[in-house]
Ligand SMILES: *[C@@H]1O[C@H](CO)[C@@H](O)[C@H](O)[C@H]1NC(C)=O
Ligand SMILES: *[C@@H]1O[C@H](CO)[C@@H](O)[C@H](O)[C@H]1NC(C)=O
């Protein structure tokens with residue numbers, strides 16, 4: 095038994111003509127059913143001239159699900175929080191039928207990487223995405239700091255710049271500074287249905303940090319060489335007194 099809220103939340107039962115090239119005379123029914131934490135999307139063909147060999151669900155160009163079932167009906171279930179977006183259901187083989195479902199909702203913003211590591215002097219690009227519907231119309235970046243959040247925009251005073259589209263925003267940070275640029279960056283996306291955000295932690299390491307492993311190897315070689323040299327000296331004190339050059343074992347160590 096579905097409750098009242100569930101009933102009211104049923105966004106619509108649409109009947110759309112399958113167009114151009116699709117199975118002649120067939121129709122696709124679509125339904126969007128919000129049932130608490132889950133939203134169920136349904137597509138159904140009333141009949142098909144070609145035998146159905148599977149179904150594919152796509153959102154924002156990404157395949158969500160594909161099966162090889164023969165049914166004239168296909169369903170896709172999504173978390174209600176994450177449901178907003180433009181979906182397509184496709185009946186296979188290709189051209190057997192396809193239609194779009196627009197599920198309206200507040201934007202769901204995702205950081206492509208939740209944390210980013212960079213070496214000072216590099217260029218870093220922080221990226222957030224949203225495939226929500228309606229699309230994001232305003233992206234805003236800011237950096238969290240103790241003295242309040244600093245909004246980052248394209249400006250002549252700053253090296254930062256922002257490149258955005260409906261589904262994606264990029265914050266470019268050229269010549270990353272060890273102290274100034276590390277921290278927590280937030281991308282804020284606003285659509286007609288609301289605002290949401292995601293955070294990205296930027297860690298910056300010194301360019302000398304990459305040298306440390308190399309230097310420790312050099313140091314180890316020096317220590318080993320010294321030990322060998324000293325032990326050789328103890329074994330053959332005469333040779334050293336004679337001013338003989340590098341002992342045999344050190345020769346082989348140095349190649
Ligand atoms: C499917 O829908 C089309 C368009 O309304 C109609 O012409 C056709 O007869 C229907 N087929 C079946 C099996 O109901
Ligand atoms: C900011 O500058 C970059 C590079 O110059 C440009 O591609 C981008 O469109 C600008 N963004 C805005 C919001 O003006």
Ligand SMILES: *[C@@H]1O[C@H](CO)[C@@H](O)[C@H](O)[C@H]1NC(C)=O
Pocket residue numbers: 232234282283284289
């Ligand atoms: C996100 O941006 C919108 C305007 O685009 C603003 O109203 C909202 O306060 C911002 N949210 C935060 C947490 O800064």
